[in-house]
Amino acid sequence: MAILVTGSAGFIGFHLSRRLLERGDEVVGVDSLNSYYDPRLKAARLTILQGYPGYRxxxxxxxxxxxxxxxFAETKPSHVVNLAAQAGVRYSLENPDTYVDSNVVGFLNVLEGCRAYPPRHLLYASTSSIYGNHANMPFSVHDAATHPITLYAATKAANESMAHAYAHLFGIPATGFRFFTVYGPWGRPDMALFKFTDAILKGQPIDVYGQGRMQRDFTYVDDIVDGLVAALDRPPETNSGWDAKNPDPATSAAPWRVLNLGAGRREELMRYIEVLEQKLQKKAQINFLPMQPGDVTATEADTAETRAVLDYAPSTSIETGVAHFVEWYREYYRV
Structure with missing residues (x-):
């Protein structure tokens, strides 16, 4: 039996699929290869995956x-990892229908496939954006995250609720992962590190929102993949101590849970840019702008639960991670 990875030609899906293939798993990748960003980048990722005999x-x-x-009827996957989604916070302000189609309707079809052919474990992508303007820092999965401030985050909150319903009704073990500002080689062109690198090398100014005062829990993609791989064969069990009068938002009486996947530390956005300047050996021209709708001042993951459940230990510094990205970017674009 194979592991079904949706969004396999996407940023995180590509890295996860390659890791699974390198360890000898069979992977069935599902991806629409849409044109949200340069399809040539997706095609290049896919070409690498198709070089492995275990990939379909x-x-x-x-x-x-x-x-x-x-x-699902044809592949009957042993595990399902749903990473396909319409990403991007700002894009959701202009294209809301796309988010409902991809993130809600698409995920419902995944759940229905799992209902018909139950996997050992369903893993799916959620987001740190689900915490909205939560004031408690770092963000804990044990705190209620019920006030998303973008449609993108709202669709991911819907995914968590939908997965819980199917876990409760049909016993499908499901783990949702709230990703924190993922970056690294083969990243999306709409992500900050990619846009900054492109502009700096071209001698163009970069737009920095929030007057540069924002902080983010920048998480290297390999650390994200480490968490996903560690979780594959550790499906959630029912929480026998779950109290309906004082419900824990992170667990359930059903085989369901949510976990943070982040570095567990905040970095100033300006520090991130400074590291990038060092690796590019070129200064950025900065255009400071106010906060955009849907942005938050800071994010930081409380990874205590993830460490306890998965022995998760993210270790990549932004100095190392940004250096890897710059190396890949220069090689891929020959600059």
Missing amino acids: HLQLDLADRERMPAV
């Missing part, structure tokens, strides 16, 4: 109600 690719949209059931 299916090009389709998760929202396709006709074809998705056949994927």
Whole structure:
């Protein structure tokens, strides 16, 4: 049996699929290869994956109600990792329909596939954006995250609720992962590190929102993949001590949980840019701008639960991570 990875030609999906293939797993990748960003980058990732004998690719949209059931019927995956989604906070302000189609309808089709052919474990991507303007720092999975401030975050909150319903009704073990500002080689062109690098090398100014005072829990992609791989064969069990009068938002009487995947430390955005300047050996021209709708001042993951459950220990500094990204970018774009 194979591991089904949706969004396999995407940023995190590519890195996870490659890691699984390198350790000898069979991977069935599902990706629509849409044009949200340069399809050539997705095609390049896919070419690498198709070089592994254990990889099989299916090009389709998760929202396709006709074809998705056949994927599960044919592959009967032992594990499902749902990483396909319409990403981006600001893009959701202009294209809300896309987020509902990809993130809600698409995830429903994944859940229905798991209902028909139950996997040992369903893993799916959530987001740190789900915490909204939460004042408690670092963000803990044991705190209620019920006030998302963007549609993107709201669709991910819906995913967590939908997964819980299917875990409760059909016993599907499900773990949601709240990712914190993931970066690294093969990243998306709409992400800050990619845009900053491109602009700096071209001698163009970079837009820095929040007057540069924002802080983020920058998490290197390999550390994210470490967490996902560690979780594959550690499905959640029912929390026998779960109290319906004082419900823990992170666990359930059903086989369901949510976990943070982050570095567990805040970094100033300006420090991030400073490291990038050092690795590029070129100064940035900065255009300071006010906060954008949907942005938050700071994020930081409380990873105590993740460490306890998965022995999770992210170790990549931004100095190392940014250096790896710059090395990849220069090689890929030959600059």
